[in-house]
Amino acid sequence: MARESLESMELEEVVYLVAEVDGKVVASSELSRRLSGYDKHLGGIGIAIKNGFRDSGIGTEMMKTLVEQGKSWGLKVLMLTVFANNARALHVYRKIGFFETGRIPKKFFKEGQYLDEVIMTMMLE
Helix, strand or coil, X not given: CCHHXXXXXXXXXXXXXXXXXXXXXXXXXXXXXXXXCCCCCEEEEEEEECCCCCCCCHHHHXXXXXXXXXXXXXXXXXXXXXXXXXXXXXXXXXXXXXXXXXXXXXXXXXXXXXXXXXXXXXXXC
């Protein structure tokens, strides 16, 4: 892990979660925040789950834990982004309480096609 990441963890600017199955990491996630500035009330979430371990509840539990961490930090808004064609992730995020607040058309070119980036938000208060 980079030195900056360790310093961020010590300052409580970021928290990382991993899920292991049989001693191997199958999912990772993070919640980050800024300690000053006009957007210090905002937290950003990222999550990745290996193929074969999706639809097992791991992502839902990780997201719930990150939301609780955001609340404990006193954050007011959580934000994440997702590929528009990732129906599985969109379902999980909506189930937890995120809603679409924006979209960047054709932001990505993946596997021969353009994909929108969906911006999703959750209000914590």
